Amino acid sequence: xxxxxxxxxxxxxxxxxxxxxxxxxxxxxxxxxxGLTQVPGIAAxxxxxxxxxxxxxxxxxxxVPEIQRALAKLGFESQPLGDELAGISDESSRELxxxxxxxxxxxxNIMLLSVSVWSGATGGTxxxxxxxxxxxxxxxxxxxxxPFFRSAWAALKNRxxxxxxxxxxxxxxxxxLSLHExxxxxxxxxxxxxxxxxxxxxxxxxLDSVMRDRARDGVSALLKHKAAxxxxxxxxxxxxxxxxxxxxxxxxxxxxxGERLAADGIVTKGRSQxxxxxxxxxxxxxxxxxxxxxxxxxxxxxxxxxVKITAAGAATALADIAxxxxxxxxxxxxxxxxxxxxxRYYAPAVHTLALLSFAGWMLAGxxxxxxxxxxVAVLIITCPCxxxxxxxxxxxxxxxxxxxxxxxxxxxxxxxxxxxxxxxLFDKTGTLTLGRPELVDRDRLPASAKPIALALARASxxxxxxxxxxxxxxxxxxxxxxxDIREIAGQGVEALxxxxxxxxxxxxxxxxxxxxxxxxxxxxAPAIVLTFEDGMRPDAQSALHQLRALGIESSIVSGDRxxxxxxxxxxxxxxxxxxxxxxxxxxxxxxxxxxxxxVLMIGDGLNDGPALAAGHASxxxxxASDAGQNAADAVFMGDSLAPVAIAVRAARATQRIVRQNFxxxxxxxxxxxxxxxxxxxxxLIAALAMSGSSIIVVANALRLKGAAK
Amino acid sequence: xxxxxxxxxxxxxxxxxxxxxxxWSLRSGQFDDLDGAALRIxxxxxxxxxx
Numbered sequence: 001x002x003x004x005x006x007x008x009x010x011x012x013x014x015x016x017x018x019x020x021x022x023x024x025x026x027x028x029x030x031x032x033x034x035g036l037t038q039v040p041g042i043a044a045x046x047x048x049x050x051x052x053x054x055x056x057x058x059x060x061x062x063x064v065p066e067i068q069r070a071l072a073k074l075g076f077e078s079q080p081l082g083d084e085l086a087g088i089s090d091e092s093s094r095e096l097x098x099x100x101x102x103x104x105x106x107x108x109n110i111m112l113l114s115v116s117v118w119s120g121a122t123g124g125t126x127x128x129x130x131x132x133x134x135x136x137x138x139x140x141x142x143x144x145x146x147p148f149f150r151s152a153w154a155a156l157k158n159r160x161x162x163x164x165x166x167x168x169x170x171x172x173x174x175x176x177l178s179l180h181e182x183x184x185x186x187x188x189x190x191x192x193x194x195x196x197x198x199x200x201x202x203x204x205x206x207l208d209s210v211m212r213d214r215a216r217d218g219v220s221a222l223l224k225h226k227a228a229x230x231x232x233x234x235x236x237x238x239x240x241x242x243x244x245x246x247x248x249x250x251x252x253x254x255x256x257x258g259e260r261l262a263a264d265g266i267v268t269k270g271r272s273q274x275x276x277x278x279x280x281x282x283x284x285x286x287x288x289x290x291x292x293x294x295x296x297x298x299x300x301x302x303x304x305x306x307v308k309i310t311a312a313g314a315a316t317a318l319a320d321i322a323x324x325x326x327x328x329x330x331x332x333x334x335x336x337x338x339x340x341x342x343x344r345y346y347a348p349a350v351h352t353l354a355l356l357s358f359a360g361w362m363l364a365g366x367x368x369x370x371x372x373x374x375x376v377a378v379l380i381i382t383c384p385c386x387x388x389x390x391x392x393x394x395x396x397x398x399x400x401x402x403x404x405x406x407x408x409x410x411x412x413x414x415x416x417x418x419x420x421x422x423x424x425l426f427d428k429t430g431t432l433t434l435g436r437p438e439l440v441d442r443d444r445l446p447a448s449a450k451p452i453a454l455a456l457a458r459a460s461x462x463x464x465x466x467x468x469x470x471x472x473x474x475x476x477x478x479x480x481x482x483x484d485i486r487e488i489a490g491q492g493v494e495a496l497x498x499x500x501x502x503x504x505x506x507x508x509x510x511x512x513x514x515x516x517x518x519x520x521x522x523x524x525a526p527a528i529v530l531t532f533e534d535g536m537r538p539d540a541q542s543a544l545h546q547l548r549a550l551g552i553e554s555s556i557v558s559g560d561r562x563x564x565x566x567x568x569x570x571x572x573x574x575x576x577x578x579x580x581x582x583x584x585x586x587x588x589x590x591x592x593x594x595x596x597x598x599v600l601m602i603g604d605g606l607n608d609g610p611a612l613a614a615g616h617a618s619x620x621x622x623x624a625s626d627a628g629q630n631a632a633d634a635v636f637m638g639d640s641l642a643p644v645a646i647a648v649r650a651a652r653a654t655q656r657i658v659r660q661n662f663x664x665x666x667x668x669x670x671x672x673x674x675x676x677x678x679x680x681x682x683x684l685i686a687a688l689a690m691s692g693s694s695i696i697v698v699a700n701a702l703r704l705k706g707a708a709k
Numbered sequence: 710x711x712x713x714x715x716x717x718x719x720x721x722x723x724x725x726x727x728x729x730x731x732x733w734s735l736r737s738g739q740f741d742d743l744d745g746a747a748l749r750i751x752x753x754x755x756x757x758x759x760x
Contacts, residue, residue: 026748049745094735101735105728109721125713132717 013043013057018078039070096206099144103199106140114192118684130182130189137191141175144198163343166350170379177376193380193686200694201388208392211399215408230262247312255300263312267292270305274298277429328614337413339391354378357677378676386693390661393701398654401708406637407647414633417617418651420598427603428558437516437532439471451480452497456504459485460493464518539642546645557585559607585611604628650707661697668693
């Protein structure tokens with residue numbers, strides 16, 4: 001009937017994790033799981049649909065490219081995920097969920113007992129119920145309170161304070177006093193309040209953590225891991241796949257057209273064009289010939305080449321960029337989240353208030369027992385129950401709404417920082433533009449030739465062929481039947497249409513005005529030259545308008561030449577800085593930051609990595625390099641640039657709701673605290689106030705469902 | 710009073726049972742792939758090779 005989850009019974013075999021972003025339906029799950037197990041060498045496949053991953057256990061001799069081919073045959077693009085990604089599961093969320101479940105269980109049972117005490121149980125029954133409550137509450141506090149105690153202790157050790165300090169003190173004091181009350185069979189025990197407080201706070205923490213996990217899974221599914229390895233040529237002429245971390249200098253890599261380099265090296269054989277845009281931002285491909293040096297992360301566009309490795313792994317030119325990125329990320333890690341900023345004022349205020357009420361009642365002659373009881377009531381009623389939920393609830397609702405729009409926000413602090421930006425810097429290639437060639441004038445090809453051209457274009461992996469294919473398929477052209485397809489490396493593809501010879505090839509020298517062009521030749525008819533250019537992202541104009549309306553001024557920082565940037569800058573009427581190195585982009589950001597601006601960096605390339613890490617907030621398109629996606633606070637899918645404005649607007653809306661929630665929480669305190677100080681708060685009132693304010697805050701946060709517009 | 714002495718342990722026991730079941734389901738991976746679990750019931754695995 002239904003497909004049971006295959007258990008991981010075959011543990012002895014090696015397992016490899018693949019990201020398969022293309023699965024969308026139940027059919028895909030069964031197709032992958034049953035399809036793969038029929039491939040020789042693969043023992044079992046287990047799909048995780050939520051994370052868009054497949055765990056494949058296979059024979060040791062089955063290689064990664066073989067599995068990828070098997071997946072491709074089933075119709076799914078896949079990327080192997082490294083062990084470092086497989087290792088970080090959702091541990092912290094799971095711990096929080098467990099703590100929350102325990103607190104929830106305890107809360108319900110203690111409430112059950114408390115209700116009968118509130119409704120008038122007296123004498124032995126009341127004492128029994130208090131004892132039972134204590135019996136449930138003590139282990140619960142010890143277990144579920146750990147995340148708070150740990151964090152508070154860490155903060156205190158560094159002589160700081162955070163939200164967890166008042167929470168921990170409140171919880172510990174209240175538990176101790178309630179225990180004392182139970183011993184002396186006093187009238188009130190606050191076990192229900194303590195456990196309820198923990199439950200609500202853990203809910204907030206858990207939401208926060210779930211949001212981070214979801215975004216991380218989404219982003220890691222996008223990562224291309226382009227440096228996963230290379231085909232290495234051995235001395236005897238055979239070639240074998242070598243993983244990136246095992247590449248050594250001196251090895252010779254075979255790099256096919258359409259592949260990215262996994263290491264730095266020198267071309268030994270073959271001529272081709274290399275796309276350096278991820279590394280430098282330069283959009284036009286560069287010619288390479290034997291003895292030219294090429295860098296990891298660049299894309300071989302044209303023809304297969306052999307590259308002798310000069311530096312691999314951490315020694316590549318990428319390492320410099322990685323170091324820059326690490327340094328640039330420091331400032332971001334110093335950002336203090338809004339809840340912790342609130343706690344800086346909140347914690348001392350609460351503690352002073354509790355202390356003052358204790359002193360006040362002592363002076364009024366109430367006796368230490370009564371005074372302490374009131375002080376604890378103040379502590380528990382002011383405990384930031386609503387505050388603890390106010391921020392995460394709002395942020396996770398927004399993150400969910402943004403995710404539906406294809407924007408993955410990595411964590412709550414990213415949303416907070418995104419709301420504060422007042423200046424935007426755009427990279428050009430791949431960010432303002434699509435970063436891939438687009439057919440300029442599709443009517444140059446006569447309608448009769450389109451099906452033939454499509455059939456030819458499908459036969460090649462060359463980026464221009466792919467661009468032609470996309471353009472024609474988008475026009476609804478159906479491919480013609482062609483035969484004898486041959487790909488001539490570095491030249492093009494040729495085939496027979498009926499008896500006519502047809503070719504899609506690099507243009508003759510005389511017609512090669514533009515650097516991105518192919519020519520289509522049918523029989524003896526004159527060649528038709530098709531030019532391509534890196535097109536502007538749709539909605540770029542309107543997104544920039546909207547940013548301006550939000551009070552955010554934009555400009556371009558590009559690694560490309562001035563001539564290449566100028567048309568884009570003019571069309572969008574933006575100012576631009578050109579030919580910038582990664583360090584220059586960093587300097588621009590720090591100059592703006594010194595002038596008091598909060599910079600939003602939007603970029604995709606490896607060369608933008610440091611700037612993305614340094615910006616107050618940063619966005620990267622899903623087509624970005626791994627480094628870019630890792631450094632950015634949020635990643636947006638699709639071609640449109642509209643998500644930039646949407647994300648900023650949603651972040652600001654979230655911040656508004658968070659502030660409202662703070663006001664609500666404080667407003668509740670304004671009413672509840674005087675009552676507590678006057679000694680009128682019983683456990684019943686505390687429980688009502690706590691749950692009431694939490695529900696109001698969550699309900700307010702739910703209004704953000706439509707925030708991503 | 711005696712009624713309570715029987716009922717309260719029952720109530721707590723049932724609650725603990727629920728908590729235990731939740732922990733068990735968490736550990737056995739039932740919460741690992743929520744979206745996938747919703748889709749898996751749609752998969753028809755009465756294929757030709759499955760009789």
